[in-house]
Amino acid sequence: MPFSHTGKMLRIDLSSETWQTETIPDEWVKDYLLGSGLAAKIFADELDPALDALDPDSPLLIFNGLLSGTFAPTGCRSSWCGRSPLTGIWNEANLGGHWGAELRFAGYDGLIITGRAALPSYLWLEGISRTVEIRDATHVWGKDHFDTYECLLAETDLKARCASIGQAGENLVKIAGIMQGGQSHARAAARGGMGAVMGSKNLKAIVVRGRERPEYPDKKGLRDFVKQSNRYIMKHDGGIALHLVGTAGGQNATDMFGDNAISNWRLGNWTEGSNKTSGQTIAKTIFSKHTYCYACPIGCGKAVEIAEGPYAGVWGEGPEYETLGGFGANLMCDDLNAIAAMNDRCNRYGLDTISTSAVIAFAFEAFEKGAISTAETDGLELKWGNAKAILTMIDRIAFRRDIGDTLAEGVREAARRIGNGTNAYAMHVKGLETPYHDPRGFVSMAVNYATANRGGCHMEAISYWRGYGLELPGWQEGNPEEWKDKLRFDSALGGELAYQYQNYMSVYNPLGLCKFIVKASYTPEQVAELVNRAMAWDWTAEDVLGMGERLFNLKRMINIRLGVRREHDRLPERFTSEPRPTGSAAGVLPDMELMLADYYRLRGWNEDGVPSEHSPMP
Numbered sequence: 229m230p231f232s233h234t235g236k237m238l239r240i241d242l243s244s245e246t247w248q249t250e251t252i253p254d255e256w257v258k259d260y261l262l263g264s265g266l267a268a269k270i271f272a273d274e275l276d277p278a279l280d281a282l283d284p285d286s287p288l289l290i291f292n293g294l295l296s297g298t299f300a301p302t303g304c305r306s307s308w309c310g311r312s313p314l315t316g317i318w319n320e321a322n323l324g325g326h327w328g329a330e331l332r333f334a335g336y337d338g339l340i341i342t343g344r345a346a347l348p349s350y351l352w353l354e355g356i357s358r359t360v361e362i363r364d365a366t367h368v369w370g371k372d373h374f375d376t377y378e379c380l381l382a383e384t385d386l387k388a389r390c391a392s393i394g395q396a397g398e399n400l401v402k403i404a405g406i407m408q409g410g411q412s413h414a415r416a417a418a419r420g421g422m423g424a425v426m427g428s429k430n431l432k433a434i435v436v437r438g439r440e441r442p443e444y445p446d447k448k449g450l451r452d453f454v455k456q457s458n459r460y461i462m463k464h465d466g467g468i469a470l471h472l473v474g475t476a477g478g479q480n481a482t483d484m485f486g487d488n489a490i491s492n493w494r495l496g497n498w499t500e501g502s503n504k505t506s507g508q509t510i511a512k513t514i515f516s517k518h519t520y521c522y523a524c525p526i527g528c529g530k531a532v533e534i535a536e537g538p539y540a541g542v543w544g545e546g547p548e549y550e551t552l553g554g555f556g557a558n559l560m561c562d563d564l565n566a567i568a569a570m571n572d573r574c575n576r577y578g579l580d581t582i583s584t585s586a587v588i589a590f591a592f593e594a595f596e597k598g599a600i601s602t603a604e605t606d607g608l609e610l611k612w613g614n615a616k617a618i619l620t621m622i623d624r625i626a627f628r629r630d631i632g633d634t635l636a637e638g639v640r641e642a643a644r645r646i647g648n649g650t651n652a653y654a655m656h657v658k659g660l661e662t663p664y665h666d667p668r669g670f671v672s673m674a675v676n677y678a679t680a681n682r683g684g685c686h687m688e689a690i691s692y693w694r695g696y697g698l699e700l701p702g703w704q705e706g707n708p709e710e711w712k713d714k715l716r717f718d719s720a721l722g723g724e725l726a727y728q729y730q731n732y733m734s735v736y737n738p739l740g741l742c743k744f745i746v747k748a749s750y751t752p753e754q755v756a757e758l759v760n761r762a763m764a765w766d767w768t769a770e771d772v773l774g775m776g777e778r779l780f781n782l783k784r785m786i787n788i789r790l791g792v793r794r795e796h797d798r799l800p801e802r803f804t805s806e807p808r809p810t811g812s813a814a815g816v817l818p819d820m821e822l823m824l825a826d827y828y829r830l831r832g833w834n835e836d837g838v839p840s841e842h843s844p845m846p
Contacts, residue, residue: 229254232298232442232762233262233337238360242429243284243343247360252337259846262337263293264320265738265779267309270340272786281313282400282428284344293740297332298442300758301457302742304329304522312420314402314638315659315683318786319420322737327408329522330389333438345430352384355438365432369398372576373407376433385437392433394578396626397423401636403583407575411544412531413519418580420660420682445764453761457754458525467748470528475549476507486669486813487692489558491612492589492653493802496810501562505552509564519545528744532568539565547571553664554585559592559618566615570622577626586661587635587642588621590654599648606630655800657684667803667818670695670716672725674818675827678797681783691729693747700751719819723826734776778846781839794837797824
């Protein structure tokens with residue numbers, strides 16, 4: 229070792245403008261992998277619970293996965309980790325695109341960044357000469373991500389890759405993310421406010437350029453297995469659908485399965501609106517081209533271009549499902565072109581589209597119920613479906629203007645500040661706004677949201693895919709008839725299903741793989757074989773799941789040290805006491821007590837949600 233990775237990380241102190249290269253011990257890689265696994269180990273070792281997320285000494289840990297930059301299917305991803313300024317607990321925001329692969333080519337597996345630069349700055353990392361520079365960024369401070377991207381590539385290397393914050397991160401908006409890539413193919417490390425962490429360090433961007441390539445114990449053997457894997461992924465319905473219409477293609481299905489959020493999670497169906505804003509409609513109207521992350525056989529990205537109308541001139545990476553669900557159904561806006569404009573604006577400012585649409589929906593309901601008025605919104609009428617009002621609110625959040633200054637803190641803090649009963653419709657778990665998959669439509673997602681280590685996150689389990697009919701040969705199989713009821717609505721199965729999928733999903737960020745290959749039925753056995761070919765290990769499917777369980781528990785222990793207990797493993801009351809009024813999930817409510825009891829037992833946690841000596845740990 230190492231094979232696929234470099235075994236090197238950079239530790240950078242922006243305050244003193246110093247840095248050093250450190251060796252990553254082989255045993256760390258064996259025990260934690262890389263990505264968010266190794267980041268969690270280092271964070272836990274160095275954690276000071278009294279340190280605020282935006283304190284200069286609070287670290288930003290950026291690590292590639294073990295297979296990032298290889299030709300493993302989707303081997304491109306990096307994890308941007310640390311304490312979330314939004315939630316106050318562990319956070320990992322995962323980034324696709326090409327930046328992570330370029331960091332590997334530059335000779336590094338990760339960066340640990342502390343301190344605060346005296347002036348707005350960016351990092352320039354050039355692999356061949358081992359250049360590490362902290363450069364002046366005052367000329368791009370105040371610019372959006374796309375302008376920053378073009379400017380910094382022009383002054384470094386046109387073949388470099390740039391990850392940067394927009395104005396939202398500069399303004400310490402706690403729902404700000406980090407963007408990478410140009411306008412035609414932008415990707416985000418979106419959730420939990422890591423863009424604000426960069427902003428607090430006066431760090432505008434990280435630009436990398438490298439020319440090294442990974443080595444392998446059996447290059448031909450790995451390449452042959454990757455070719456076989458790519459064919460497997462692209463012959464399954466999940467891979468084919470993601471290529472044709474992207475995640476946006478699921479818009480109609482979410483309405484059919486009672487899985488979408490409508491009017492801040494109050495309604496049961498929005499069928500006509502879903503049809504107007506679906507991936508299928510994008511394909512027929514504003515679609516421009518498919519876009520691919522590094523080493524991805526799928527190409528789920530869909531660039532769009534609007535030629536006429538009030539949003540003429542908008543072009544670039546189009547809205548994915550969560551963006552369509554948030555700015556569409558959840559805000560009752562069925563103008564597809566307007567949603568594309570909202571997506572573009574969030575990408576420019578560096579805003580998480582899930583949290584941004586969620587806090588705006590919260591504000592719309594607060595306005596509807598009289599908790600806020602035009603006095604707080606500078607005369608703006610917050611009416612459901614009003615695209616102009618939504619776009620205006622995006623601007624105000626990014627720049628912290630009037631009510632936007634409150635919403636920039638996230639929905640939990642906004643409800644605390646506004647009061648007037650607004651906490652009842654502040655839709656979050658542990659401070660992280662819930663994504664657009666309804667735990668009343670798939671009850672296993674209820675216990676996943678409640679226990680996911682970064683708060684309300686669908687990506688920590690994605691167990692709703694099982695309810696849609698996903699089968700993973702040799703691991704998750706069953707009678708299709710069960711998908712219609714038991715796997716969706718039976719709380720007696722929900723705790724175990726969340727536990728199983730969390731364990732599997734927990735290895736993906738540490739390996740640097742995209743979880744969408746699971747939607748194409750990629751199994752733990754195949755992941756084990758991929759790792760073995762790249763690293764000359766002897767993993768089994770059980771090793772994959774066991775590693776995921778240990779890393780999940782490690783992150784839970786970080787959160788325990790930050791104050792998380794059983795009382796925090798809960799959902800917004802709307803999910804547990806207000807059933808959807810119509811549709812296939814009408815009348816369903818998750819039984820949280822039953823599912824949490826099962827889940828805690830499987831994890832070996834005590835009644836207060838604390839891992840015990842029976843909980844597997846690294």
